Amino acid sequence: MSQADIRNYPDVMQACQTIANLVAKVCQVPAVLIMRQNSDSMEVISSADTPQSPFRSSDTVALNSGIYCETVIATQQPLEVSDALNDPLWHNNPEIKLGMIAYYGVPVNWPDGSIFGTFCALRNVAGHFDAEQTTLINEFASVIEALLKQVSSQEQLQLLADYDSLTQVYSRNRLLERLQHEFDRYQRYQTPLSVIYLDIDHFKQVNDNYGHGIGDLVLQLIAKQLLSNQRQTDFVGRLGGEEFLICLSDSQLNAAMLQAQRLLQKITEIDVEVKSHALDISASCGVAQASHGDQTIDQLIARADQALYKAKLAGRNQAKSA
Numbered sequence: 153m154s155q156a157d158i159r160n161y162p163d164v165m166q167a168c169q170t171i172a173n174l175v176a177k178v179c180q181v182p183a184v185l186i187m188r189q190n191s192d193s194m195e196v197i198s199s200a201d202t203p204q205s206p207f208r209s210s211d212t213v214a215l216n217s218g219i220y221c222e223t224v225i226a227t228q229q230p231l232e233v234s235d236a237l238n239d240p241l242w243h244n245n246p247e248i249k250l251g252m253i254a255y256y257g258v259p260v261n262w263p264d265g266s267i268f269g270t271f272c273a274l275r276n277v278a279g280h281f282d283a284e285q286t287t288l289i290n291e292f293a294s295v296i297e298a299l300l301k302q303v304s305s306q307e308q309l310q311l312l313a314d315y316d317s318l319t320q321v322y323s324r325n326r327l328l329e330r331l332q333h334e335f336d337r338y339q340r341y342q343t344p345l346s347v348i349y350l351d352i353d354h355f356k357q358v359n360d361n362y363g364h365g366i367g368d369l370v371l372q373l374i375a376k377q378l379l380s381n382q383r384q385t386d387f388v389g390r391l392g393g394e395e396f397l398i399c400l401s402d403s404q405l406n407a408a409m410l411q412a413q414r415l416l417q418k419i420t421e422i423d424v425e426v427k428s429h430a431l432d433i434s435a436s437c438g439v440a441q442a443s444h445g446d447q448t449i450d451q452l453i454a455r456a457d458q459a460l461y462k463a464k465l466a467g468r469n470q471a472k473s474a
Contacts, residue, residue, distance in 0.1 A: 155262055156307045158188075158197065164299050168198040169209075171292050175273060176200035179285045183207055183252060183274040186260070186296060187221045189267055194221055197269070204276065206250040217246055220255040221270040230258045230290070235278035247274065256281040258293045263301045271296055316390045318368055319375035327389025327397060328449065334401050335449045338442045345442040346408035348398040349456035350378070350415065353434045353468045355394035362426050370424060370433060377418045382411075397453065405441040405473055412437040412471035420469065436463040440474035 158164050168186050176184040182204030186197045196211040213219055220242075224231045233255040236242035247255070257272030271293040273281070281289075314326040322330065331347070338345040352358075352374060359367040371394065378388045378396060388398045398415070400408050416435055424431045438460025446452045455474040463472040 155266065155268070156303050158300070158303050161303055161306070164303055165198070167299055168296065169201075171271075171295060172198045172200040175288060175292055176202050176205075178288060179273055179281075181273045181275050185221075185272050185274070186269065187272065188269040189215075189225055194219060194269070206252070213246065218244055219247055220245065220274075221257055221272060224257045224259050224270045224272070225267055228259050228261075230256070230286070232256045232281060232286070234280045237278070251276040254278055254281070256286055256289060258290055260293055260296050260300070263297075263304050268297075268300055316375075319371055319390055321375050321379060321396065322387060322389030324389060324391055327387070327391070327399075330387055330389070331397070331399050331449050331453075334399055335442065335446075335452065337401075344402055344404050345452075346400045346403045346405055347440055347442075347452060347456050348400070348408060348412045348415070348471075349391075349438040349440075349453065349460045350396045350398065350412075350435050351437075351460055351464070352394040353436055353464075358431065362431075366424070366426055366431075370422075370431070373422045373424065374419055374433070374435065377422065378415060381415060381418055397456075403441075405439065408439045408441065409471055409473055412439050416469060416471060434469035436460055436468045437471035438463060438474065439471055 172184045172186060182202050183206070184200040185207055188195045188197045193212040193214055196207050196209050199205055199207040199209050215222070220231060220233060233239060233242055236245050236248050236253040242248070252274040254275040254277065255272060257270045260268045260271050262268050271289060273285070273289055314323060315321065316323050334345055337343060352370065355367065358370055378398060382388060382398065385401050386399060388396055391397050400411060416437060419433060419435050422433045424433060438456040438458065440452055440456035440459060442452050459472045459474040463470050466472065
């Protein structure tokens, strides 16, 4: 799972800034940084607000530039450099050019152990960091990791709210939020917007005859087909039970109908065997394009639902348009 961007959490960012300022004041150093490792760079997440600091929040340096923090991350151990000017290991350190010749930093990781970055202090004069200073930096690194744990927990809660736990498509609430956004865009710019209302045929019989475990498997396999056969701009969610809704932005009705027919074909190709008996899996679709008569997304969905009813009456395993 990709890690969260803590910049989306103002309270956490404020706490990080407070930590950097406090450590700079207590340790009497010009620079205290919380650094994050990105895919191609090291980034300053928080920098102490001191007049002597050459660093600012959002500053970046390319990976493999040889800065102190890269060694901390690579070794996952604290690092102290007391005098980079007289240490052959650090002659090419770019931070020397900024006047930072003494350094103490420790690794900071996400709750799952993956790398976040570092917490460090830098000085423009040579000398060791004393035990009180290093202890303080270590303790506040633990506080930063606790903040990351809080962010991770909030991200997990948001995922649970946004996605249906069984099928991994959007939950009903998140689906309707996204659809409302697309509907607002349609009303503002008159860009085409279509929806596909999909219902699994004879799903109750699957549950009754083979059990809810097989029913859940069918739901998961159909959701997988819906997710893997959509454009990047489309999205799908579970309205409830065996009903799904697919939103196709910038799509006219005829294109949405073609997509619905493709999805229905993919669904019939799903292979589920129970006690040497292959299940016949199919679905029906109702397709509607947003029009001037739709004042709300509920009206658009209702028209797609009506088209779905026509598909059911016509014999199922087909798509009908509103």
